[in-house]
Amino acid sequence: MLFLLCVNFFFFFFCQSSLPDEAVYEKEKPGVTWPKQLNAPLEVVDPEIADIIEHEKARQWKGLELIPSENFTSVSVMQAVGSVMTNKYSEGYPGARYYGGNEYIDMAESLCQKRALEAFRLDPAKWGVNVQPLSGSPANFQVYTALLKPHDRIMALDLPHGGHLSHGYQTDTKKISAVSIFFETMPYRLNESTGYIDYEQATTPEYRAYQEQVLRNCFKFAEALGEMGYDLVSGGTENHLVLVNLKNKGIDGSRVEKVLEAVHIASNKNTVPGDVSAMVPGGIRMGTPALTSRGFVEEDFVKVAYFFDLAVKIAVNIKTEKPGTKLKDFVATMQTANFQSEIAKLRLDVEEYAKQFPTIGFEKETMKYKS
Ligand SMILES: *[C@@H]1O[C@H](CO)[C@@H](O)[C@H](O)[C@H]1NC(C)=O
Numbered sequence: 559m560l561f562l563l564c565v566n567f568f569f570f571f572f573c574q575s576s577l578p579d580e581a582v583y584e585k586e587k588p589g590v591t592w593p594k595q596l597n598a599p600l601e602v603v604d605p606e607i608a609d610i611i612e613h614e615k616a617r618q619w620k621g622l623e624l625i626p627s628e629n630f631t632s633v634s635v636m637q638a639v640g641s642v643m644t645n646k647y648s649e650g651y652p653g654a655r656y657y658g659g660n661e662y663i664d665m666a667e668s669l670c671q672k673r674a675l676e677a678f679r680l681d682p683a684k685w686g687v688n689v690q691p692l693s694g695s696p697a698n699f700q701v702y703t704a705l706l707k708p709h710d711r712i713m714a715l716d717l718p719h720g721g722h723l724s725h726g727y728q729t730d731t732k733k734i735s736a737v738s739i740f741f742e743t744m745p746y747r748l749n750e751s752t753g754y755i756d757y758e759q760a761t762t763p764e765y766r767a768y769q770e771q772v773l774r775n776c777f778k779f780a781e782a783l784g785e786m787g788y789d790l791v792s793g794g795t796e797n798h799l800v801l802v803n804l805k806n807k808g809i810d811g812s813r814v815e816k817v818l819e820a821v822h823i824a825s826n827k828n829t830v831p832g833d834v835s836a837m838v839p840g841g842i843r844m845g846t847p848a849l850t851s852r853g854f855v856e857e858d859f860v861k862v863a864y865f866f867d868l869a870v871k872i873a874v875n876i877k878t879e880k881p882g883t884k885l886k887d888f889v890a891t892m893q894t895a896n897f898q899s900e901i902a903k904l905r906l907d908v909e910e911y912a913k914q915f916p917t918i919g920f921e922k923e924t925m926k927y928k929s
């Protein structure tokens with residue numbers, strides 16, 4: 559008895575003074591070592607992946623992100639997404655799950671549904687909402703399965719005309735359902751009296767201000783590009799992105815995209831009317847949401863247009879030197895010393911510019927690769 563008491567005292571003081579919990583656990587349950595590993599940080603468990611992530615942070619900080627569907631996630635969203643909620647299995651809907659232990663998952667999903675209906679000003683007595691599809695193609699698929707029966711047809715743009723893969727594409731228009739499906743990246747709602755879509759007003763003042771800045775930036779960006787002689791396909795029809803038709807510059811989207819990437823500007827090649835191939839399309843599509851999140855305003859987008867123009871000029875010069883049709887030859891010519899030094903110079907200017915703006919989702923001070 560006395561012996562046991564001594565042992566207990568020994569453990570008590572040992573635990574309090576020097577050993578961390580895991581070491582105590584190891585002593586009590588010999589051979590059980592994994593909880594320690596499971597609670598260790600990424601840079602300890604998998605330094606290679608941790609290092610790749612550090613490189614990605616540097617890329618996001620130094621580059622100009624113009625892909626219209628990309629953006630920077632906030633710290634708060636990352637905290638929620640990378641949380642213990644990821645451990646749960648939750649088939650079904652709140653209150654009707656296949657597995658147990660969904661008390662808090664149900665609370666979170668119900669709250670999300672409530673907020674979604676409020677954002678679209680829909681009466682919860684009359685409307686339901688499915689908040690499970692995460693994004694993009696799965697969300698599109700949900701819309702289809704909600705509105706269409708198997709073998710129903712929809713009207714969508716052909717891929718070379720700017721359609722999206724998940725919309726499908728077909729030319730047989732005999733039996734098209736008269737349903738317009740809107741796929742949007744910004745909040746909107748249906749005005750029931752006019753039948754038109756209104757952009758959502760019920761939002762926080764910060765979000766509203768951000769959204770308006772996205773549009774002002776896009777307008778200014780389009781204006782600057784127009785003044786430089788670029789032919790804008792979507793000027794006026796889209797609010798947050800511009801589609802530049804490069805045909806009048808004697809170059810295509812694939813080649814320009816390669817040079818843009820090399821100078822640290824992320825964009826995507828895109829088909830423009832009249833294109834026959836989605837692989838070598840005539841345009842470049844660029845959007846303002848991501849850089850607006852980093853604090854870019856109108857004058858910054860004039861600068862972005864200027865960088866874009868310099869990259870297009872390099873692409874045109876490379877093509878003049880190697881006029882063939884193969885993208886492979888273009889890329890090889892791009893690697894020659896002459897063009898590499900031009901590219902390196904522009905890349906440095908782009909990076910110096912982008913680095914002045916804040917990082918989103920992580921602190922600059924915590925970065926491994928700052929120079
Ligand atoms: C882009 O990301 C920021 C920060 O995460 C967010 O506030 C903003 O709403 C996002 N923009 C769009 C268009 O979703």
Ligand SMILES: *[C@@H]1O[C@H](CO)[C@@H](O)[C@H](O)[C@H]1NC(C)=O
Pocket residue numbers: 749750751752756
């Ligand atoms: C619907 O549109 C009309 C015409 O623009 C407008 O007067 C009305 O306020 C809109 N309804 C709502 C609920 O916003």
